[in-house]
Amino acid sequence: MTIGLIDGNNFYVSAERVFRPDLEGRPVVVLSNNDGCAVSRSQEAKDLGIQMGQPAHQFRDLVQRAGIVVLSSNYELYGDMSQRVLTVLRDMVPGVEPYSIDESFLDMTGVPDLVGQGRLIRDRVRRWTGIPCCVGYGATKTLAKLANRLAKKRPALGGVCDLTDPADVAAVLPEVPVGDIWGIGRATVAKLDALGVQTAAQLVGLDLEQARQALTIVGARIVQELRGEPCAALELVAPTRKGMAVTRSFGTLVTSWADMREALANYASRAAERLRHHGLVAGTMSVFMHTSKFRPGPARDVMKTMTMIEATADTMLMVEAALQLGRACWRGGYAYSKAGVILADLVAAGREQPSMLMQRDRARSGRLMAAIDSINRAHGRETIRLASSRLRRPWAQTMERRTPRWTTRWAELPVVRA
Numbered sequence: 001m002t003i004g005l006i007d008g009n010n011f012y013v014s015a016e017r018v019f020r021p022d023l024e025g026r027p028v029v030v031l032s033n034n035d036g037c038a039v040s041r042s043q044e045a046k047d048l049g050i051q052m053g054q055p056a057h058q059f060r061d062l063v064q065r066a067g068i069v070v071l072s073s074n075y076e077l078y079g080d081m082s083q084r085v086l087t088v089l090r091d092m093v094p095g096v097e098p099y100s101i102d103e104s105f106l107d108m109t110g111v112p113d114l115v116g117q118g119r120l121i122r123d124r125v126r127r128w129t130g131i132p133c134c135v136g137y138g139a140t141k142t143l144a145k146l147a148n149r150l151a152k153k154r155p156a157l158g159g160v161c162d163l164t165d166p167a168d169v170a171a172v173l174p175e176v177p178v179g180d181i182w183g184i185g186r187a188t189v190a191k192l193d194a195l196g197v198q199t200a201a202q203l204v205g206l207d208l209e210q211a212r213q214a215l216t217i218v219g220a221r222i223v224q225e226l227r228g229e230p231c232a233a234l235e236l237v238a239p240t241r242k243g244m245a246v247t248r249s250f251g252t253l254v255t256s257w258a259d260m261r262e263a264l265a266n267y268a269s270r271a272a273e274r275l276r277h278h279g280l281v282a283g284t285m286s287v288f289m290h291t292s293k294f295r296p297g298p299a300r301d302v303m304k305t306m307t308m309i310e311a312t313a314d315t316m317l318m319v320e321a322a323l324q325l326g327r328a329c330w331r332g333g334y335a336y337s338k339a340g341v342i343l344a345d346l347v348a349a350g351r352e353q354p355s356m357l358m359q360r361d362r363a364r365s366g367r368l369m370a371a372i373d374s375i376n377r378a379h380g381r382e383t384i385r386l387a388s389s390r391l392r393r394p395w396a397q398t399m400e401r402r403t404p405r406w407t408t409r410w411a412e413l414p415v416v417r418a
Helices: 011-019 043-047 056-066 075-090 114-129 141-153 166-175 186-194 200-204 208-226 257-277 315-329 362-379
Strands: 003-008 028-031 038-041 069-071 095-100 103-107 133-138 160-162 243-254 280-291 301-312 336-348
Touching: 003 011, 003 075, 003 114, 003 141, 011 028, 011 038, 011 075, 028 043, 028 056, 038 043, 075 095, 075 103, 075 114, 114 133, 114 160, 133 141, 141 160, 141 166, 141 208, 166 200, 186 208, 200 208, 243 257, 243 280, 257 280, 257 315, 257 336, 257 362, 280 315, 301 315, 301 336, 315 336
Parallel strands: 028 069, 133 160
Antiparallel strands: 003 103, 003 133, 028 038, 095 103, 243 336, 280 301, 280 336
């Protein structure tokens, strides 16, 4: 099998630039939830020394001196742009396995001209979505990831790197630090350094039993994959989810039950919507809330779990359960920084075990939820919502610099003026 990996370059920044061409050539940083730290940087921002995950307050002075554009995360936009890229890919290659919002593995088995097809893919994705990307090929996922990294780092490759030939792999591995290999973190780098292993070639030379003892079974599999022996097959059919969660850090510390109640109602509504999108129902719900370990004051970290009478994806039932659990968790006198709703025991809708204790019209509930989802898809999320989830939320995440959700909200569509 020949595996490809396509990765959007600086994806969040690139998605912003599609609708903000004035950002081209300028240093741009996208911040995490609550505008906390850098999660995406343009190449210009990287060249200024801004690190991935660096707290925003640490480069505040540099923002002023260098004219860096700082934006809040716009996840609704990024998710939609990711789906557009996937649509292009599924029309061009035999199989696609989405790996993250900006990466997908590709089944390229039988494709005769890998480099030519890679350039065609890059060109079409860029022209049809505006997202620049690079493509790497290998006999395994690990080699495809390495090839993609080289495609980004070596301009002479033109954004496409083919490592399907074992001779090319052997020539490259001595030049690759072990820390650049997919799955090798800082702690693992330290262990390997103690063994005298600094390059990917030296890692490949390890005996499998030695690799297993030093790095566990995961490390042994990395060695095998670097040798061209696949240990992780492509998942061209998405596996059934086993769990789901909607959790958020608050933009403002929550000290009242009224605000916590609204937050939990919102999270449960979002979780129910996600369940229906995936054709699932949940049999177990957990609710948690906790204070920040980085702030002074009394600390609290609590979670409560409930088994539903009947597995469901009905928003009203989910919100009712979340508020019941939240009330059991709640204790006044604390400043809560985060809360969430976690779902487990997920099964395909229609395959859940009905309960004789559940007094509800399941068909009517299904029609109501389908109608709500249809309206919200057509007119924007929360066009129809429960009264317990209000629109002006003091606990909502800080997004002071978020750009419009250009592609998913009617009221925020870009306007072209003659």
